[in-house]
Amino acid sequence: MDKEGKKTKTFVSTFQLALKPQARLCRVEKQKENGLDKRTVISNDIKTVSSTTDARRTQAQSLEAPRFKEPLRDCAVCDGTDACFQGVITGSEPLNISWLHNGEKVPSSKIYFWNGVASLSLSQCSPANAGTYTCTAENTAGKQSSSAVLYVKAIMEIPRTDRYDLQSDATEKVASQENTEQLSTLKEESQHREEKDKGPPVEFIEPPEQVEVQVGQQARLFCEFRSSCVPVACCWIYNKDKVVAEGPQVSVRSSGTQSSVIISQALPKDTGSYTVVARNRAGTAQHTVSLSVIDRPDPPASQPVVSQLSTQSLVLSWTGPSYDGGTAVLGYIVEVSQVGPNESTTWTELTNCCKNTSYHVRSGLEPQGEYRFRIRAYNSAGTSDPSQESGCVKMATTAKEKKEKPGSYITVTIDTKHKVRDHYNVHEKLGVGKFGEVYRVTHKETGQECAGKFYRARTTKERSAARKEIELMNKLHHPKLVQCLAAYDTRSEMVMVMEYIAGGELFKHIVDENFEHTEPTSARYMQQILEGMQYVHKQNIVHLDLKPENIVCVDTAGTRIKIIDFGLARELEEGKPLMVMHGTPEFVAPEVINYEPVGLETDMWSIGVICFILLSGESPFQGNSDAETFALVTAACYEFDEESFEDISDQAKDFISSLLKKDRRDRLLCTEALLHPWMVSFTPLTRRPTKSLNKEKMRHFLAKRKWKKTGKAVLALQRIANLSNRPDSPGSSSEELGWSQEAEEAIKSLDRQLQAEPRFQHVLKDITLPKGATAQLKCLITGYPQPKVKWLQNEEPLSESRRVTMEQHRDGLCSLILADLKPSDSGLYVCKASNKLGEAMCSAKLKVQL
Incomplete structure (x- = not known):
C-alpha cells in the first residue's frame, strides 16, 4: 500500500466513529455525484468533526463541573439494621449520578438524586x-x-x-464516691442543651433588605443564616407567586449556611420581591429582599404645553414619563431653541433641576421672540431622550393686566348675648354629623336663607373645638369656600350660621339625567377644587376631610362648586408636627393611618381620590372592610381599570398618579397641580371632541355610600389606632398576604426534601463502671420526621424511674442515664430509632464491677 493509501486509511480509522455509518455513506455518495473523490469527502468530514468538537469544548468550558460540597461519610451499623449514604453535589445540570460497591455497580432501585442530594439506601x-x-x-x-x-x-x-466517641472523658473514668454530684452535673448539661434547643431553628445573619442594580448588570441576592441542625432545604419565591428556578440567566445555590439567587443580566421585569424560605428539621424561617432593576426613564409622555404667556415669561407644563426606569424620577431638564429665519436646531438648557412637571420661565426670552421647547427626565441611572417638541411659541407684545373682582366677606364675632332664634327662624333638619345637626334657617328681617350648624357642645373640649372652627372660617374668605355669616355661644347652645348652598352634592348632581358628564367638565370641577384649596393652603390650613360629600354645587343649574365642612380642619404651626387620628377610610392619606405628621400634601391625596372617582365612578382604595381599605391606602395600592378608564386620557391618569404618591413629599401641591398639562389642556380656550362618561358606576358608588355619612365615616381615635398599631398594621399587611398555590407547593416540598429514615451518625459504645456509679450511654441519630426512640436492656423495654433517665434532644443526641449502678444493670443495651420511613438500632454492653 502506498503512502497516500495509508494516510487515507488513517483518516478513515480516526474519524469513522464520529460519523454514523448510514449518514456517512449518504454523504459520500452525494459528494461523489458532485465530482468529489473519496479523499476530499473524508477531508470534509474531518473539518466537520473538528468544528463540532470545538463547539462542544467551548460549551463545556462555560458549564460548572460537579463538586461534592458535602462528601460521603463512613458509617457503622449493626447486623440486620439499615444504612444510608448521602452526598451534596453542585454543578451544571444535567448531572449523571452512579454508585459502585467495591467496584461493582449498585442497582438503581437503591439510589436516588433530588435537589442536589445523592443518596444510597441499604436495608437490613x-x-x-x-x-x-x-x-x-x-x-x-x-x-x-x-x-x-x-x-x-x-x-x-x-x-x-474513637471515631464515633461521644463520651466525655469524665464519663469514661470510674465514677468517684461523689455519685450525687456527678448526676447533678449531667442534669445541668441536659438543661443547658435544652436552653440551646429553644433558639430559632433558622436565623438570618444581617440579611439585605434591598438590592439595586442597573439594567444588564449582575443581580446577586445573597442571604446567610445559622441553622440549629442540618440538613437545610431552601427555595426562593418571586413576588409570593412564582418559584425562582434555574435558567440560562438565573442561578440558584443553597447550602447549610447560605442561599443565593444570581441573575447574570438583570432586566426591568426582574424587579420585585424575592423571599428565601429556609427549612430544617426544627422549623422554618423566611426573609424578603427587594430587587430594583433600574434604567434611565422614558421621555416625558407629552410635549410641553404653554400657559400664562407674557412678553418675557411663560409657564411650561408636561406629563411625566410613562416608565420611570424602576426608580424615582429626580427631576427634569428644560431645553429651548430659538426659531430664526434659518430654523436653527441648537438647544440650550433653561434649567437642569426642575423637580415638578411644570416650570415658570422668567428669563432668557425676548418680546415677540419665537421659541420651541422640549423636556428630558432623569433618575439615578441616567437621562432620558427628549420629549416631543412644543409647537412654535411666539411671545406676547404687551403685558396684560389682571383684574380681580373684590369680594365682600364678613368677619364674624361670636355673639354671647343672644340665641340664634332671636335673629333666625329654624326650619327642617338638613343633616346629622359627629359634631351635631344642621338645620335650614332664615333671617327674620331680611328673609335670607342660611344653614345653621348646631354643635353638640356639652363639654369644654367640644366648645373649644367649635370655637376653633369659627376662628378658622374667619380666615377662609374665597368664592370656592363656604362662608360663615354669624355665630352664637350661649350656655344652652353653640351655633354657626353659614351660607345655604342649594345645589346639593356634586356627585349627585353629576348623575342627573340632564347633566352631561365628560372629562373636560370633570377637569373644570377639579380646577375649582384646587383653586379653593390653594387659598386654604396659603393660610397654612389643612382641611383633613375632603370627600365627595363636602364638594357641593352652588345651584342646581350651574357648574360652580364650593368646599364645605371645615370641622376637622387644623392650622399648621411651624416647628410643631401635627398628627391626627381622624378622616374617612377611602379618602384618608397614608400618613394619617400611620400616625405620622400631616401637611398640606395630605389634602392633595384626598383630591387625587376624588378625581379618580369623578372620572371612573370607582373608589381606588375601597376594600371589603376598613382594615382592608387601610391596607390598600398605606401600600398606595391602586390601578386604572381598563374598562373604567377606557375613555379617559393618559394626562388625566398622570394627574391622579401625581397626587396618589405614598410619600407625601412627592405629591403635587395646588399651585403645581393647576399647572399640570391635564388642567392646562382643558382651559376654556381649548376645544376638543369629548365623549360622555358612563354614570352607572357613579350611581353604584353613591348607593354604597348612603350609609357611610360623615358621622359614621369619621373615625374614632381608638378605632383607627387599633388598626394601625405595629407590627400588625395595615402598612405591613402586604407581608401577611397569602402565597400562591405554586409557592405553597414549593414550600411544602422543602419538608419532603428533608425527610429521611433514621440513621446513627455516632453509635453507643461499651463501658465498664463500678457499683454505685452513674452511667451515661450516648448516641447521635439523624432522621426526619424526628425518630421515636426506645431503649432495651437484654431485649426487655426500659422505662424511666428514679434511677433511669432518658433524654432526646432536637439535634439528635439521645442518652440513657443510669444512676446508682447495681450488678443487675449489667447487660446489653439497645437504642432503637424509628419513623415512618424506617428503623435503625445500635447497641453497647454495660458491665458493673463489684
Whole structure:
C-alpha cells in the first residue's frame, strides 16, 4: 500500500466513529455525484468533526463541573439494621449520578438524586454489604467522586472506636464516691442543651433588605443564616407567586449556611420581591429582599404645553414619563431653541433641576421672540431622550393686566348675648354629623336663607373645638369656600350660621339625567377644587376631610362648586408636627393611618381620590372592610381599570398618579397641580371632541355610600389606632398576604426534601463502671420526621424511674442515664430509632464491677 493509501486509511480509522455509518455513506455518495473523490469527502468530514468538537469544548468550558460540597461519610451499623449514604453535589445540570460497591455497580432501585442530594439506601445490612461505596457525579464539564466505608458487625461486637466517641472523658473514668454530684452535673448539661434547643431553628445573619442594580448588570441576592441542625432545604419565591428556578440567566445555590439567587443580566421585569424560605428539621424561617432593576426613564409622555404667556415669561407644563426606569424620577431638564429665519436646531438648557412637571420661565426670552421647547427626565441611572417638541411659541407684545373682582366677606364675632332664634327662624333638619345637626334657617328681617350648624357642645373640649372652627372660617374668605355669616355661644347652645348652598352634592348632581358628564367638565370641577384649596393652603390650613360629600354645587343649574365642612380642619404651626387620628377610610392619606405628621400634601391625596372617582365612578382604595381599605391606602395600592378608564386620557391618569404618591413629599401641591398639562389642556380656550362618561358606576358608588355619612365615616381615635398599631398594621399587611398555590407547593416540598429514615451518625459504645456509679450511654441519630426512640436492656423495654433517665434532644443526641449502678444493670443495651420511613438500632454492653 502506498503512502497516500495509508494516510487515507488513517483518516478513515480516526474519524469513522464520529460519523454514523448510514449518514456517512449518504454523504459520500452525494459528494461523489458532485465530482468529489473519496479523499476530499473524508477531508470534509474531518473539518466537520473538528468544528463540532470545538463547539462542544467551548460549551463545556462555560458549564460548572460537579463538586461534592458535602462528601460521603463512613458509617457503622449493626447486623440486620439499615444504612444510608448521602452526598451534596453542585454543578451544571444535567448531572449523571452512579454508585459502585467495591467496584461493582449498585442497582438503581437503591439510589436516588433530588435537589442536589445523592443518596444510597441499604436495608437490613449484612456483612456482605460492608465495604467501600463510591458515588460519581458527571456532566459535560467533568466529573468527581466521593467514597466512604460501611462497617457491619454482629450486634454484640460493635467495636469501640474513637471515631464515633461521644463520651466525655469524665464519663469514661470510674465514677468517684461523689455519685450525687456527678448526676447533678449531667442534669445541668441536659438543661443547658435544652436552653440551646429553644433558639430559632433558622436565623438570618444581617440579611439585605434591598438590592439595586442597573439594567444588564449582575443581580446577586445573597442571604446567610445559622441553622440549629442540618440538613437545610431552601427555595426562593418571586413576588409570593412564582418559584425562582434555574435558567440560562438565573442561578440558584443553597447550602447549610447560605442561599443565593444570581441573575447574570438583570432586566426591568426582574424587579420585585424575592423571599428565601429556609427549612430544617426544627422549623422554618423566611426573609424578603427587594430587587430594583433600574434604567434611565422614558421621555416625558407629552410635549410641553404653554400657559400664562407674557412678553418675557411663560409657564411650561408636561406629563411625566410613562416608565420611570424602576426608580424615582429626580427631576427634569428644560431645553429651548430659538426659531430664526434659518430654523436653527441648537438647544440650550433653561434649567437642569426642575423637580415638578411644570416650570415658570422668567428669563432668557425676548418680546415677540419665537421659541420651541422640549423636556428630558432623569433618575439615578441616567437621562432620558427628549420629549416631543412644543409647537412654535411666539411671545406676547404687551403685558396684560389682571383684574380681580373684590369680594365682600364678613368677619364674624361670636355673639354671647343672644340665641340664634332671636335673629333666625329654624326650619327642617338638613343633616346629622359627629359634631351635631344642621338645620335650614332664615333671617327674620331680611328673609335670607342660611344653614345653621348646631354643635353638640356639652363639654369644654367640644366648645373649644367649635370655637376653633369659627376662628378658622374667619380666615377662609374665597368664592370656592363656604362662608360663615354669624355665630352664637350661649350656655344652652353653640351655633354657626353659614351660607345655604342649594345645589346639593356634586356627585349627585353629576348623575342627573340632564347633566352631561365628560372629562373636560370633570377637569373644570377639579380646577375649582384646587383653586379653593390653594387659598386654604396659603393660610397654612389643612382641611383633613375632603370627600365627595363636602364638594357641593352652588345651584342646581350651574357648574360652580364650593368646599364645605371645615370641622376637622387644623392650622399648621411651624416647628410643631401635627398628627391626627381622624378622616374617612377611602379618602384618608397614608400618613394619617400611620400616625405620622400631616401637611398640606395630605389634602392633595384626598383630591387625587376624588378625581379618580369623578372620572371612573370607582373608589381606588375601597376594600371589603376598613382594615382592608387601610391596607390598600398605606401600600398606595391602586390601578386604572381598563374598562373604567377606557375613555379617559393618559394626562388625566398622570394627574391622579401625581397626587396618589405614598410619600407625601412627592405629591403635587395646588399651585403645581393647576399647572399640570391635564388642567392646562382643558382651559376654556381649548376645544376638543369629548365623549360622555358612563354614570352607572357613579350611581353604584353613591348607593354604597348612603350609609357611610360623615358621622359614621369619621373615625374614632381608638378605632383607627387599633388598626394601625405595629407590627400588625395595615402598612405591613402586604407581608401577611397569602402565597400562591405554586409557592405553597414549593414550600411544602422543602419538608419532603428533608425527610429521611433514621440513621446513627455516632453509635453507643461499651463501658465498664463500678457499683454505685452513674452511667451515661450516648448516641447521635439523624432522621426526619424526628425518630421515636426506645431503649432495651437484654431485649426487655426500659422505662424511666428514679434511677433511669432518658433524654432526646432536637439535634439528635439521645442518652440513657443510669444512676446508682447495681450488678443487675449489667447487660446489653439497645437504642432503637424509628419513623415512618424506617428503623435503625445500635447497641453497647454495660458491665458493673463489684
